[in-house]
Amino acid sequence: MSHATHAHDDHGHxxxxxxxxxxxxxxxxxxxxxxxxxxxxxxxxxxxxxxxxLGGTMALLIRAELFQPGLQIVDPQFxxxxxxxxxLVMVFGAIMPAFVGFANWLIPMQVGAADMAFPRMNxxxxxxxxxxxxxxxxxxxxxGGAAASGWTLxxxxxxxxxxxxxxxxxxxxxxxxSSIMGSINIITTILNMRAPGMTLMKMPxxxxxxxxxxxxxxxxxxxxxxAVTMLLTDRHFGTSFFNAAGGGDPTMFLHIFWFFGHPExxxxxxxxxxxxxxxIPAFARKPLFGYAxxxxxxxxxxxxxxxxxxxxxxxxxxxAAGNLFFMYATILIAVPTGVKIFxxxxxxxRGEMTFETPMLFSIGFICLFTIGGFSGLVLALAPVDITLHxxxxxxxxxxxxxxxxxxxxxxxxxxxxLPKWTGHMYNExxxxxxxxxxxxxxNVAFFxxxxxxxxxxxxxxxxxxxxxxxxxxxxxxxxxIFGFSQLLFLYIVIxxxxxxARAEQKQWEGADSLEWTHLPxxxxxxxxxxxxxxx
Amino acid sequence: xxxxxxxxxxxxxxVLAAMALGIYLVVILKFARP
Numbered sequence: 308m309s310h311a312t313h314a315h316d317d318h319g320h321x322x323x324x325x326x327x328x329x330x331x332x333x334x335x336x337x338x339x340x341x342x343x344x345x346x347x348x349x350x351x352x353x354x355x356x357x358x359x360x361l362g363g364t365m366a367l368l369i370r371a372e373l374f375q376p377g378l379q380i381v382d383p384q385f386x387x388x389x390x391x392x393x394x395l396v397m398v399f400g401a402i403m404p405a406f407v408g409f410a411n412w413l414i415p416m417q418v419g420a421a422d423m424a425f426p427r428m429n430x431x432x433x434x435x436x437x438x439x440x441x442x443x444x445x446x447x448x449x450x451g452g453a454a455a456s457g458w459t460l461x462x463x464x465x466x467x468x469x470x471x472x473x474x475x476x477x478x479x480x481x482x483x484x485s486s487i488m489g490s491i492n493i494i495t496t497i498l499n500m501r502a503p504g505m506t507l508m509k510m511p512x513x514x515x516x517x518x519x520x521x522x523x524x525x526x527x528x529x530x531x532x533x534a535v536t537m538l539l540t541d542r543h544f545g546t547s548f549f550n551a552a553g554g555g556d557p558t559m560f561l562h563i564f565w566f567f568g569h570p571e572x573x574x575x576x577x578x579x580x581x582x583x584x585x586x587i588p589a590f591a592r593k594p595l596f597g598y599a600x601x602x603x604x605x606x607x608x609x610x611x612x613x614x615x616x617x618x619x620x621x622x623x624x625x626x627a628a629g630n631l632f633f634m635y636a637t638i639l640i641a642v643p644t645g646v647k648i649f650x651x652x653x654x655x656x657r658g659e660m661t662f663e664t665p666m667l668f669s670i671g672f673i674c675l676f677t678i679g680g681f682s683g684l685v686l687a688l689a690p691v692d693i694t695l696h697x698x699x700x701x702x703x704x705x706x707x708x709x710x711x712x713x714x715x716x717x718x719x720x721x722x723x724x725l726p727k728w729t730g731h732m733y734n735e736x737x738x739x740x741x742x743x744x745x746x747x748x749x750n751v752a753f754f755x756x757x758x759x760x761x762x763x764x765x766x767x768x769x770x771x772x773x774x775x776x777x778x779x780x781x782x783x784x785x786x787x788i789f790g791f792s793q794l795l796f797l798y799i800v801i802x803x804x805x806x807x808a809r810a811e812q813k814q815w816e817g818a819d820s821l822e823w824t825h826l827p828x829x830x831x832x833x834x835x836x837x838x839x840x841x842x
Numbered sequence: 843x844x845x846x847x848x849x850x851x852x853x854x855x856x857v858l859a860a861m862a863l864g865i866y867l868v869v870i871l872k873f874a875r876p
Contacts, residue, residue: 491858499851533869
């Protein structure tokens with residue numbers, strides 16, 4: 308009762324006083340109705356972390372089942388659901404929302420804007436994620452179990468399964484709408500709301516990478532939406548887009564899906580490039596080497612991402628000329644990616660380097676993402692891919708790109724900006740412990756999967772031949788080390804928010820973007836009500 | 843934010859939304875042949 312009264316006092320329609328103070332209202336309604344970019348960024352980041360723990364739990368169940376050959380813990384149908392929903396949750400629930408969280412927090416501060424361009428739509432973008440997540444998780448509890456086709460939702464299997472597929476299709480539509488609204492907000496903020504003097508080529512790299520990523524999202528999320536809409540009509544409205552029995556073509560789904568799917572990979576990695584490009588100059592105490600070439604390389608990667616989708620389907624029987632085209636186009640991506648890697652290394656060259664936790668994660672990112680990039684080049688070779696397709700080599704490759712790539716950058720970014728966001732400094736010793744546990748656990752989990760794939764172990768199976776036992780056991784041990792070390796990350800973040808030492812305005816002496824140079828710590832609830840002038 | 847900027851932002855947002863809707867329709871209509 309007293310709570311209700313309190314809430315009424317805080318949120319009743321006494322607008323005058325609340326608006327005079329410009330502080331956040333208290334309680335749940337602050338988060339429900341907020342249009343503040345920082346609140347929304349915070350919600351995105353916590354949502355992402357919750358999904359990360361959920362998807363991680365599924366991953367550990369998968370690895371526990373694969374600890375030894377034979378069926379131990381889950382039945383094969385449930386195993387397939389686990390691999391499918393793990394993928395969907397991690398891609399759409401963990402990695403993408405985490406980057407949107409960063410975008411919300413940082414883009415207005417880094418371009419000198421007061422908030423995002425469309426604050427109400429920003430709120431809507433976030434809250435759409437909740438029903439989508441509930442649909443995905445809820446699909447485990449309907450007859451037939453959750454989608455078990457792999458995250459790629461290939462027909463004809465996807466046309467045959469039960470109502471969980473409809474829930475997944477609806478979830479994907481909602482997530483797509485959320486992403487598109489988020490992207491519209493980001494592009495509009497960057498193009499229309501920069502402070503005077505903040506020219507495009509003065510923007511921090513993180514803003515640039517998100518500008519390009521947002522264009523990618525607007526270009527390809529509707530393609531995915533179109534594909535899953537057609538799946539839905541094939542299932543329920545008598546069409547046969549992908550149903551061979553009715554004259555349709557299942558392979559066409561692969562083309563449409565991967566026309567979305569490959570740019571999606573870059574959607575998950577370009578903002579990571581942006582974060583690392585902010586962290587490395589700060590700890591090398593040098594300006595980013597080759598800023599303009601970084602921008603052009605990011606744009607080149609984005610453009611090339613539209614013409615390489617066929618490398619995901621070398622085994623479907625495309626003409627040799629098609630395979631060759633996709634092979635060469637894919638290999639071409641190594642050029643702008645290499646530009647980025649060498650620019651980061653050149654930034655560090657002869658820098659006054661120190662190795663705080665964000666820098667450790669960034670260096671870990673460069674080393675491990677490069678391994679993932681190289682295994683990508685191996686898979687880009689059509690003749691090699693025909694052997695390695697659907698093996699654990701592919702699983703190892705994309706986890707090196709998305710975990711030690713995207714996720715390590717996210718974690719480095721959290722440590723980097725946490726002092727600015729919360730006003731408190733994290734525990735450096737625990738941060739470094741978290742890094743090393745993650746680094747060791749990750750490599751023990753995923754490096755052996757290269758060997759398993761080269762030896763021929765197929766992905767998405769709950770059982771395997773005896774010769775794969777040792778590397779699978781080792782991989783499972785690594786996965787559990789990596790998984791449980793993320794609880795340490797959770798502890799570090801919560802203890803920083805609650806009781807961390809006071810952070811300085813410019814916690815990192817080499818950091819030079821507006822949030823460090825123009826704003827106090829913690830960043831005030833409303834920033835840049837008067838735009839700064841950039842010289 | 844000035845009125846001009848507000849209108850610019852609205853226009854940018856509408857163009858981007860139209861792009862997204864257009865791509866969605868093209869994907870479906872392109873493949874909606876008998």
